[in-house]
Amino acid sequence: MNNRRLDGGVLTVMIEEMKRMINIGEKIDVEFKKAENGLNKDIYETVCSFNNRNGGHIFLGVEDKTRKIVGVNPEVIDKMKKDFTTAINNANKINPPIYLTPQDYEIDGRMIIYIRVPEGTQLRRLNGRIMDRTHEGDIDITDNAELVYKMYARKQSTFFVNKVYPNLGLEFLDFDVIRRAKKMAVSRVDDHAWTNMSEEEILRSSGLILTDPDTGKEGITLAAILLFGKDSSIMSVLPQYKTDAIFRIKDMDRYDDREIIITNLVDSFRRLMDFGKKHLNDSFVMEGDRSISARDKILREIISNILAHRDYANAYTAQFVIEKDKIFTKNSNLPHGHGELQLNKFEPFPKNPPISKVFREIGYADELGSGMRITNKYTKMYSGGTPVFVEDNIFQIIIPMDGAASIQVGPNVISKETSKETSKETSKETSKETLDRIIGIIEENSNITLKELAEILNISVSGVRYHIDKMKEEGVIQRRGSTKKGEWKIQK
Numbered sequence: 001m002n003n004r005r006l007d008g009g010v011l012t013v014m015i016e017e018m019k020r021m022i023n024i025g026e027k028i029d030v031e032f033k034k035a036e037n038g039l040n041k042d043i044y045e046t047v048c049s050f051n052n053r054n055g056g057h058i059f060l061g062v063e064d065k066t067r068k069i070v071g072v073n074p075e076v077i078d079k080m081k082k083d084f085t086t087a088i089n090n091a092n093k094i095n096p097p098i099y100l101t102p103q104d105y106e107i108d109g110r111m112i113i114y115i116r117v118p119e120g121t122q123l124r125r126l127n128g129r130i131m132d133r134t135h136e137g138d139i140d141i142t143d144n145a146e147l148v149y150k151m152y153a154r155k156q157s158t159f160f161v162n163k164v165y166p167n168l169g170l171e172f173l174d175f176d177v178i179r180r181a182k183k184m185a186v187s188r189v190d191d192h193a194w195t196n197m198s199e200e201e202i203l204r205s206s207g208l209i210l211t212d213p214d215t216g217k218e219g220i221t222l223a224a225i226l227l228f229g230k231d232s233s234i235m236s237v238l239p240q241y242k243t244d245a246i247f248r249i250k251d252m253d254r255y256d257d258r259e260i261i262i263t264n265l266v267d268s269f270r271r272l273m274d275f276g277k278k279h280l281n282d283s284f285v286m287e288g289d290r291s292i293s294a295r296d297k298i299l300r301e302i303i304s305n306i307l308a309h310r311d312y313a314n315a316y317t318a319q320f321v322i323e324k325d326k327i328f329t330k331n332s333n334l335p336h337g338h339g340e341l342q343l344n345k346f347e348p349f350p351k352n353p354p355i356s357k358v359f360r361e362i363g364y365a366d367e368l369g370s371g372m373r374i375t376n377k378y379t380k381m382y383s384g385g386t387p388v389f390v391e392d393n394i395f396q397i398i399i400p401m402d403g404a405a406s407i408q409v410g411p412n413v414i415s416k417e418t419s420k421e422t423s424k425e426t427s428k429e430t431s432k433e434t435l436d437r438i439i440g441i442i443e444e445n446s447n448i449t450l451k452e453l454a455e456i457l458n459i460s461v462s463g464v465r466y467h468i469d470k471m472k473e474e475g476v477i478q479r480r481g482s483t484k485k486g487e488w489k490i491q492k
Contacts, residue, residue: 060113122334168233174230178202182194207357226312243306244258247279273296273300296469316332385402
């Protein structure tokens with residue numbers, strides 16, 4: 001992401017924060033390098049030591065002793081960024097490779113390059129050596145068994161998303177998003193634990209406010225910011241964060257449609273779901289005595305995986321790609337093995353427990369380990385194929401398609417022959433008028449069945465179910481009791 005694409009307000013906040021750090025000077029998590037016409041050779045030592053310790057900030061174009069912004073030669077910026085990215089992605093140099101995105105900014109009329117290095121969740125080596133960071137700078141601890149042991153122990157005992165920001169207050173979060181999440185959770189379960197909780201109580205109960213072990217102060221965690229943070233807050237702590245949604249049927253070299261999503265995880269999930277629904281035909285299948293959307297079941301699982309199980313210490317851009325013969329996702333990962341996963345031998349490992357917990361509460365995910373089974377089940381119903389899951393530093397899911405599952409991009413979206421009835425209704429089902437009619441009917445008769453609703457609205461039961469599921473997901477309505485004898489409740 002180039003800084004010039006950032007919202008003006010976000011860019012201003014980021015530049016002011018960078019100027020503040022420069023004015024304070026170098027410390028354990030801030031490093032200056034003059035680098036006017038090329039990369040300093042020791043920059044990779046700093047990258048490795050920051051990643052092995054607590055993360056940090058590297059500024060190229062700033063003198064270390066004077067804190068003077070001397071600037072980087074604009075003519076060599078692109079080459080420097082390319083050389084840097086190539087080097088850190090080379091396993092023969094830094095192992096495991098690390099994905100970082102250097103950004104160029106103009107500060108006080110001079111260009112600098114800023115590199116945010118996150119705290120790593122696994123130990124990294126530079127040319128086979130283990131680097132650590134102290135107040136004195138970058139040090140080689142390879143031959144110090146005690147320090148190496150302590151580093152391994154520290155890496156194994158923490159989750160990156162539990163990083164605490166004691167200096168960031170609750171104002172860094174979007175309380176409207178928290179309230180929406182609460183509504184979604186409460187609508188799913190009677191007497192949900194969140195029902196009578198305040199926004200802050202929800203954060204605490206979800207492990208999103210913790211005590212910083214270094215300072216002893218409380219603060220919101222990175223997971224809290226990712227789940228509920230304002231866009232500017234997310235970019236200030238994790239500037240490399242984004243998810244790339246691509247639809248590619250005709251233009252295979254680029255794309256037919258694309259959406260780069262940089263927002264909280266709650267809304268990211270919804271936007272990715274909408275992107276998938278926009279470009280994939282629906283296929284209602286019978287499961288027992290009820291009709292369900294196999295497409296939506298698949299999308300829910302793979303999108304949840306992209307967002308909840310990503311290694312956020314890694315700057316690799318997560319991808320959600322729809323092509324004619326497949327859907328595939330890619331996201332950074334802390335692997336517990338390598339190669340294709342087998343359903344009967346798969347042992348799940350928690351990646352980001354606090355994010356997964358909130359996703360389960362609001363209906364975005366189920367219990368750990370269920371996603372692979374669910375995806376396998378509904379892929380067979382949807383396309384007749386078998387999904388592939390590949391465990392590595394980049395986790396991949398590949399959903400085979402039959403070609404008929406994709407639809408045309410553009411304002412006049414026309415589905416291919418999956419179901420003529422569904423195709424007609426899909427265009428109707430997004431209308432606010434229909435949603436309002438359903439709510440009005442339920443207010444008059446809270447015991448009405450889906451079949452009765454379908455008859456009144458003159459659409460199929462599957463069409464009604466689509467609306468109902470959508471309103472349940474958004475926390476608008478709730479079903480209490482059994483299918484035949486229960487009742488609907490409108491959430492005010």
